[in-house]
Structures are given as C-alpha cells and as structure tokens.
Amino acid sequence: MFNSTTVQLHSNNHPLKIHLVSTGAVAVKTRFRENMHSGIIALADFILDKKFTEWLPIYIMIIEHAEGVFIIDAGDIADVNNKDYFKSSGFIANWFDKSQFKFSVKREDEINKQLERLNINKENIKAIVLTHLHFDHTDGIKHFPDTRILVNKAEWEKPFGDLPKLYPPRFKPELIELNESFDVFAKAYYLTQSKDIILVETPGHTYHHCSVIIKADGYCIFFAADICYSQQQLLENKFTGNNTDNKIAQSTYNKVKVFAKNHPVIFIPSHDADALKRLKNSETLFSF
Numbered sequence: 062m063f064n065s066t067t068v069q070l071h072s073n074n075h076p077l078k079i080h081l082v083s084t085g086a087v088a089v090k091t092r093f094r095e096n097m098h099s100g101i102i103a104l105a106d107f108i109l110d111k112k113f114t115e116w117l118p119i120y121i122m123i124i125e126h127a128e129g130v131f132i133i134d135a136g137d138i139a140d141v142n143n144k145d146y147f148k149s150s151g152f153i154a155n156w157f158d159k160s161q162f163k164f165s166v167k168r169e170d171e172i173n174k175q176l177e178r179l180n181i182n183k184e185n186i187k188a189i190v191l192t193h194l195h196f197d198h199t200d201g202i203k204h205f206p207d208t209r210i211l212v213n214k215a216e217w218e219k220p221f222g223d224l225p226k227l228y229p230p231r232f233k234p235e236l237i238e239l240n241e242s243f244d245v246f247a248k249a250y251y252l253t254q255s256k257d258i259i260l261v262e263t264p265g266h267t268y269h270h271c272s273v274i275i276k277a278d279g280y281c282i283f284f285a286a287d288i289c290y291s292q293q294q295l296l297e298n299k300f301t302g303n304n305t306d307n308k309i310a311q312s313t314y315n316k317v318k319v320f321a322k323n324h325p326v327i328f329i330p331s332h333d334a335d336a337l338k339r340l341k342n343s344e345t346l347f348s349f
C-alpha cells in the first residue's frame with residue numbers, strides 16, 4: 062500500500078544509506094488524529110466520532126551507517142489484524158484498540174521481511190531504537206530476540222498507553238539515560254561514536270517520547286515518530302487526540318521549529334504519508 066524509499070547520503074565523509082519503509086497501514090478516528098483537547102475530553106470526542114481517516118503508513122527507518130545498521134522503531138506485525146490480538150491486555154484495551162483503529166499489515170510488511178528485501182543481515186544491526194512504547198512501534202521486536210534494543214529509561218519507567226502484554230517474552234531492552242544535550246534539545250544521547258545519529262527527548266505524545274536526528278551532509282533527517290501525525294499539524298500548531306498534555310506538545314513543537322529554522326531539516330513523522338516524498342525530494346521543513 063505504501064512504497065518505501067532509499068536515499069544515499071554522506072556524513073563525515075562516510076556513506077550513509079537511509080531506508081524509509083512502512084510496516085503496513087493503520088487508520089484512526091479523524092478526531093483521534095486531530096483534536097483541540099487532550100485527556101478525557103479528547104478521548105470522549107474521538108470515541109464518539111464515527112469517521113476513520115484514510116490509511117496511514119507505519120514508518121520505520123533503517124540506517125546503514127559506517128558504524129553498523131541502526132533501526133528506528135520496529136513497526137507492526139500481521140498478527141495485529143487478528144480479532145483476539147489485544148485480548149491479553151484486558152477488556153478495556155481490547156475494546157479500545159479494536160474499535161478505535163483499523164489495521165492492514167501483511168507478513169511481507171513486517172520488519173524482518175523488509176530487511177531480507179534490502180539484503181540486510183540481522184548480525185549487522187548495531188541497535189534497534191524504540192522512540193516510545195506504543196505497539197505499532199514495538200510489535201516488530203519479536204523478530205529480534207538477540208539484537209540490542211534501546212529504550213529511553215524515563216519512557217520505560219513512566220510509559221503512557223503501552224500494552225506490555227504484547228511484548229515478547231523476556232523482553233529486556235537496554236535502558237539508556239539521555240544525559241547530554243543537543244542543540245535546543247536538553248536531553249539527548251549520541252547513538253554513534255561519530256555523533257551524527259542522536260536520540261533526543263521530544264515529549265508530549267508520551268511523557269518521554271523520543272525522536273532521532275540524523276546529521277547528514279547538506280541536511281538533517283528528523284525521524285519525529287509520533288510528535289504529531291503530519292508535518293502540517295506541526296506547522297499549524299494542531300494536536301493529536303492522544304497527547305499526554307498539549308502544553309508539553311506545544312513546547313516540543315516550538316523546539317523542533319527553532320531547530321528546523323537553524324538547520325535544513327527533513328521532517329518525518331511515523332504516520333505521515335507525505336514524508337516519503339519529502340525524503341525522496343530533499344524537501345526541508347523551512348526553505349533555505
């Protein structure tokens with residue numbers, strides 16, 4: 062349903078290959094995608110909403126870097142289509158996730174199949190980094206029992222809307238502390254020795270949600286995960302219906318915009334179908 066794209070770049074004189082691939086598609090209530098409220102009012106509003114959005118991608122990013130392969134998020138799996146998939150998470154989660162979302166994920170959309178298609182060997186994966194713990198970003202980890210999986214320690218300790226019953230058995234990610242800063246982002250962690258792939262905390266969607274910034278020659282790629290569901294929302298200061306707090310989300314929007322005004326940035330939210338075109342055509346958030 063959604064295409065994938067590969068761009069060949071350079072960073073610090075090393076080649077850098079970036080693949081943006083969708084692990085299937087999801088549709089949400091229109092007022093889940095966008096709502097003026099957060100919390101219980103937004104919840105009631107989108108539950109009563111009868112209209113679903115068009116199909117949206119579930120993007121993950123695969124980065125072939127001189128120091129190894131880094132993968133941002135693991136995406137969803139075909140099991141999510143099964144009617145009993147959420148049953149283990151209890152009555153409310155089961156009702157909520159089945160009634161508020163629609164999924165279309167095929168086996169060939171799953172992350173392991175995408176890696177096979179790209180001829181990327183699991184052994185070459187340096188780390189899979191999870192931006193946050195929502196199942197459409199974590200389900201694919203079941204394919205990687207022996208791979209290093211990194212999660213922001215603060216996100217792990219105070220998750221928001223995660224379904225731990227869906228984690229693979231004995232799931233034990235490496236918890237990292239974002240003790241450094243990067244540009245406008247007060248909490249950061251350098252994923253590479255060359256300091257060109259950076260995990261930054263961008264809260265709002267969850268309390269300690271993260272994004273990944275890749276510094277390539279010419280521009281930065283900003284994998285925004287669920288900061289917002291489209292670049293348009295960021296530009297118009299509109300919010301999704303499931304934020305922890307829109308004030309926190311606004312503060313993150315402001316930081317992203319300051320960063321993007323100072324550096325050319327290609328902005329890639331996980332569920333923004335237009336992100337692929339922007340990456341392909343090197344379309345930055347603001348003009349330079």
Ligand SMILES: [Zn+2]
Pocket residue numbers: 193195266287
């Ligand atoms: Zn999410």
